[in-house]
Amino acid sequence: MLIFGGTRSMGLAWACAKTLNHEVGKSEIKTFPDGEKYVKISSKVVGRECAVIQSITSNDDLVELILMLDALRDLGAHQVHAVTPYLAYMRQDKRFTEGEALSAKTVLRLLHELSDSLTTINCHFLNDPGEAVYHHVNFMNLDATPLLARYIREKIEKPVIIAPDKGSLAYAKKAAQVLDCEFNHLSKKRISGEEVAMKPKELDVKGLDVIILDDIISTGSTIVEATKVIRGWHPRSINVGCVHGLFLKGVDAFQGMVDRLVATDTLENPASKVSVAGLIAADLKR
Ligand code: R5P
Numbered sequence: 332m333l334i335f336g337g338t339r340s341m342g343l344a345w346a347c348a349k350t351l352n353h354e355v356g357k358s359e360i361k362t363f364p365d366g367e368k369y370v371k372i373s374s375k376v377v378g379r380e381c382a383v384i385q386s387i388t389s390n391d392d393l394v395e396l397i398l399m400l401d402a403l404r405d406l407g408a409h410q411v412h413a414v415t416p417y418l419a420y421m422r423q424d425k426r427f428t429e430g431e432a433l434s435a436k437t438v439l440r441l442l443h444e445l446s447d448s449l450t451t452i453n454c455h456f457l458n459d460p461g462e463a464v465y466h467h468v469n470f471m472n473l474d475a476t477p478l479l480a481r482y483i484r485e486k487i488e489k490p491v492i493i494a495p496d497k498g499s500l501a502y503a504k505k506a507a508q509v510l511d512c513e514f515n516h517l518s519k520k521r522i523s524g525e526e527v528a529m530k531p532k533e534l535d536v537k538g539l540d541v542i543i544l545d546d547i548i549s550t551g552s553t554i555v556e557a558t559k560v561i562r563g564w565h566p567r568s569i570n571v572g573c574v575h576g577l578f579l580k581g582v583d584a585f586q587g588m589v590d591r592l593v594a595t596d597t598l599e600n601p602a603s604k605v606s607v608a609g610l611i612a613a614d615l616k617r
Pocket of ligand 1: 546554
């Protein structure tokens with residue numbers, strides 16, 4: 332298999348290719364002065380199985396991926412697998428008010444149309460890992476939370492996993508099974524895109540090493556509010572693990588607030604200490 336990386340996930344493409352002992356595909360990706368994307372596939376792909384790994388955090392990332400997928404097909408690739416470790420636009424999987432566009436449906440259908448298989452990691456609107464079907468799109472949803480939990484477990488003594496909201500509870504439960512520890516959740520109320528509040532709740536985590544697991548840290552409000560509440564319960568330490576670290580306010584915003592902050596490399600940032608390369612490689616082998 333030839334593994335191509337988009338600009339957002341070049342490191343992951345190399346790591347997956349190394350794990351699988353496959354070749355990295357050569358491509359040229361540029362942005363024209365007016366903002367248009369240019370993609371050229373330089374490797375010979377006729378009759379070959381290819382994969383493109385590209386996280387999507389912006390419209391540019393998405394355009395780059397669809398140009399790569401379509402070019403590979405045009406150039407005669409036998410099969411084209413799309414891997415989007417982080418896939419944006421998954422927040423709008425439902426019409427919350429009349430007239431809204433279902434961005435999750437549009438983006439998933441577009442990628443499905445241009446590829447033979449589609450894989451993502453901790454898709455925002457799904458609570459369970461495995462094969463998923465949404466608006467006639469079949470795709471694979473991998474779970475990286477056990478990787479985060481295992482990494483943090485090696486550095487602490489008395490783990491207890493807390494999900495910051497009910498939406499992350501299923502993943503927290505699975506990670507707790509892996510670590511053989513207790514788990515629980517907070518109840519979050521979203522006030523706006525930037526503001527959240529935690530509903531009153533009391534958990535007994537005194538003297539324990541709390542691991543807060545979440546799929547995404549975006550503005551950081553969820554983790555800030557969760558940390559404030561949990562600190563009041565006198566845990567031994569607060570450790571935060573998130574799969575997709577968007578960190579819109581930077582990782583420094585958490586300094587002094589939490590004892591440990593760990594993210595995966597679905598998005599590369601100073602906190603990405605856990606690699607999902609093995610997870611993706613195992614899926615590509617399937
Ligand atoms: C919410 O449903 C998600 O699981 C995350 O908690 C949320 O996306 C984090 O966003 P922020 O960092 O902006 O609070």
